[in-house]
Amino acid sequence: MQRITTxxxxxxxxxxxxxxxxxxxxxxxxxxxxxxxxxxxxxVQKTSENQYIELFLN
Numbered sequence: 001m002q003r004i005t006t007x008x009x010x011x012x013x014x015x016x017x018x019x020x021x022x023x024x025x026x027x028x029x030x031x032x033x034x035x036x037x038x039x040x041x042x043x044v045q046k047t048s049e050n051q052y053i054e055l056f057l058n
Contacts (some may be wrong), residue, residue: 043055 013047041057043057045053045055
């Protein structure tokens with residue numbers, strides 16, 4: 001029987017320095033509009049214990 005091993009590629013073995021300040025990420029207005037459109041058209045109704053109905057109103 002032959003045993004084959006490979007090198008570990010785990011990234012948590014090496015400590016990486018994080019930048020001192022990270023710029024805040026802001027979504028585009030188009031992305032926000034799409035999220036709001038989806039939220040306006042999506043509903044969930046609880047019918048009985050542990051049962052739900054998802055509705056898309058488009």
